[in-house]
Amino acid sequence: MRRNRKKQVHAKVVPSSVAGIFMLMIGLALLYWVMDSKCDVDGQEIRKYEQKLQSIEAEYAREEARWNEKNTPEKLEEAMLQHGIAMSYPSADQVVRMDTSGIPVAGQLSIARFKRSQSATERVVKTLPK
Amino acid sequence: MHERGIQIRIWLIALSLFLSFCGLGAKLCYLHLSNHSRVTGREYKRVLLGLRGGIYDCNGKQYPMAVSLPARRFYLDPKSVKKEHSVRQIAQTVAQQLDLSEEEVLAQFKRTDSRYIKLGISLEDRVFAALSDEKTISGVASEEIVIRRYPQGRRMSHVLGFVNNMGVGGAGIEQQYNSYLTGTPGLIEGEKDAGRREIFSRRKIHVPPIAGSDIFLTLDHRIQYEVERAIQEAVEKFDALSAWAIVQHVSTGKILAMASFPDFEPEKYTETTLDIWRNNALAIVYEPGSIMKAVTVSALLNEKLATPATEFEVGEGVWFYAGKPLRDHVYGRITVSTALKKSSNIACAKMGLQLGPQKLDGYLRAFNFGSKLGIELPGEENGILARAKHWDKLKPTRIPIGQGIAVTGLQMINAYSTLANEGRMMRPYVIDRIVSPGGEIVMQSKPEVIGRPVRPEVARAVREMLMGVTEEGGTGKRASVGGFSIAGKTGTAQKAVPGGYSSTDYYASFVGFVPASNPVFSVLVSVERPRPQHTGGFVSAPVFARIAAATARYLALEPDLPTDDDDELELAQP
Numbered sequence: 001m002r003r004n005r006k007k008q009v010h011a012k013v014v015p016s017s018v019a020g021i022f023m024l025m026i027g028l029a030l031l032y033w034v035m036d037s038k039c040d041v042d043g044q045e046i047r048k049y050e051q052k053l054q055s056i057e058a059e060y061a062r063e064e065a066r067w068n069e070k071n072t073p074e075k076l077e078e079a080m081l082q083h084g085i086a087m088s089y090p091s092a093d094q095v096v097r098m099d100t101s102g103i104p105v106a107g108q109l110s111i112a113r114f115k116r117s118q119s120a121t122e123r124v125v126k127t128l129p130k
Numbered sequence: 131m132h133e134r135g136i137q138i139r140i141w142l143i144a145l146s147l148f149l150s151f152c153g154l155g156a157k158l159c160y161l162h163l164s165n166h167s168r169v170t171g172r173e174y175k176r177v178l179l180g181l182r183g184g185i186y187d188c189n190g191k192q193y194p195m196a197v198s199l200p201a202r203r204f205y206l207d208p209k210s211v212k213k214e215h216s217v218r219q220i221a222q223t224v225a226q227q228l229d230l231s232e233e234e235v236l237a238q239f240k241r242t243d244s245r246y247i248k249l250g251i252s253l254e255d256r257v258f259a260a261l262s263d264e265k266t267i268s269g270v271a272s273e274e275i276v277i278r279r280y281p282q283g284r285r286m287s288h289v290l291g292f293v294n295n296m297g298v299g300g301a302g303i304e305q306q307y308n309s310y311l312t313g314t315p316g317l318i319e320g321e322k323d324a325g326r327r328e329i330f331s332r333r334k335i336h337v338p339p340i341a342g343s344d345i346f347l348t349l350d351h352r353i354q355y356e357v358e359r360a361i362q363e364a365v366e367k368f369d370a371l372s373a374w375a376i377v378q379h380v381s382t383g384k385i386l387a388m389a390s391f392p393d394f395e396p397e398k399y400t401e402t403t404l405d406i407w408r409n410n411a412l413a414i415v416y417e418p419g420s421i422m423k424a425v426t427v428s429a430l431l432n433e434k435l436a437t438p439a440t441e442f443e444v445g446e447g448v449w450f451y452a453g454k455p456l457r458d459h460v461y462g463r464i465t466v467s468t469a470l471k472k473s474s475n476i477a478c479a480k481m482g483l484q485l486g487p488q489k490l491d492g493y494l495r496a497f498n499f500g501s502k503l504g505i506e507l508p509g510e511e512n513g514i515l516a517r518a519k520h521w522d523k524l525k526p527t528r529i530p531i532g533q534g535i536a537v538t539g540l541q542m543i544n545a546y547s548t549l550a551n552e553g554r555m556m557r558p559y560v561i562d563r564i565v566s567p568g569g570e571i572v573m574q575s576k577p578e579v580i581g582r583p584v585r586p587e588v589a590r591a592v593r594e595m596l597m598g599v600t601e602e603g604g605t606g607k608r609a610s611v612g613g614f615s616i617a618g619k620t621g622t623a624q625k626a627v628p629g630g631y632s633s634t635d636y637y638a639s640f641v642g643f644v645p646a647s648n649p650v651f652s653v654l655v656s657v658e659r660p661r662p663q664h665t666g667g668f669v670s671a672p673v674f675a676r677i678a679a680a681t682a683r684y685l686a687l688e689p690d691l692p693t694d695d696d697d698e699l700e701l702a703q704p
Contacts, residue, residue: 029155061200062254071193
């Protein structure tokens, strides 16, 4: 029987060290590209949030300004007039004055109770320190 | 041989691939490490606006008087309108969003002289979104700006001032404290992509902006509102040229309100003239008239030349001195107390003679007439007070009754506050504190005694005499406030004109403090050229009463006078 004498050449096309270096370089390049893309995406997100924060801060400032414009004494008086609310300060005998600990000045409370029984409306005003 | 050829070819391919990768790697390094953005036009630079600090009243951030808001200014570049976009459509959208006339906007599109045509300003993000829609809008761009808003409109306009279109304060606190209020802009530098958006990962510099410091005033917007309303109504009622009023806290010198009418809107300051911007309360000098008499009397008492019971002869109502007549509406022998109550010219003129020019001049300067008080507002005047050595023979009789001397409203109220404060003169101030954006107090005002022109017992004695002015028989009865004792003085002074005095134009004033028994605040009201009534007692005293009543109630002061109902209260005692 004739033996198969065809030579089978087992030769290295590229040395394994060179192939390894190639693979490493390609791997590093791919890794760099992935990280760079992720940085760009994160950067865009950060920019978006920065702009959103700026926009929210601006809107907050504007809203506060709008509220302050509604809160002027003229606007409050207009609103009270519109809703038929008439406010006035109480007269001296309708006021119960208390000291800083919240205790009514002696005699005032009983007088006020008496006046209340006479149909006057009692209102309490806290004495402010000078 | 054949195998060797194959190997050589494989090596060549590998080498070329290797060299390609090296080339790509080198380019990558160059792109990332070199500063090429300027060359390629990819440089990105953005200035971040630093907001101007706010101004608040004494109640803190609850009531801002001036704030800065980020906004956008929209402008038109007619040459960059794209062909596929309809000009009419763009004009319609712009007009709608910026509340302009469509015809006016269309007219701007036809202009060829400029590529930066201002359209308008908007605070709203939705307007920016609508005018940035690249599908339908072109030729319209915007820039970030900061605008100054005054939420309470005209309130405190003379104290606050305004900011001009360069963002620099032009009057009032805005001007005087511009360096504190001005913010510091920030900066972002980096690169942009093809869509002109910043590439965050390429950001090189990021300096955040710093807002300006906030200023907290001593003024109370609620008291200010009452004061402004009162003087405006007085000007309208008496067809006056102007009026001003000040409310001052006696023991500290704090100004609680300072108003001048006519006033203006700080956001529209260009629509008014320079004379309207002027704060009359400290920039107008005028002869005070009879309100000066309290100063004369306090000087006399301090020198122990008289007591409240000392009598002066005022005669039949006219007195000649140095060849000039001086008229009076009080007759006979009257006490110092009565002279003040009834505002006797002759008695006070004689008091001036008794004091003598040097002493009188000395006391006037001790009360700070003739020089600034140093309030933190621009435009304060010195007033006019010549040195005693330059006085003629008549001056010692005229200055005591408020003629021949010119003062500011601020000097006058400060003098009365001194009398109310046991003779201690406090420096008037409008700023309580300045706070940096980080919360650090940069400046804190404290009450400061700047003089003691009279002794405490003299101040108390004058205070008691001034209470008579608002009682029956006094010239200032219309200044009385229910439940509160008032000490004050009326003044009616002819307006100085070239060559003498006007016979038709007057300054009508009332100045006083509340409650007289233990003063908390003082009020001055002056009205320029009221008519037909022109006296302080008729014109200014009621305005004083209105302001004093509102302020006393707002500050929750305890009434120190019995009311009519108190008789019933005594009966009600258990």
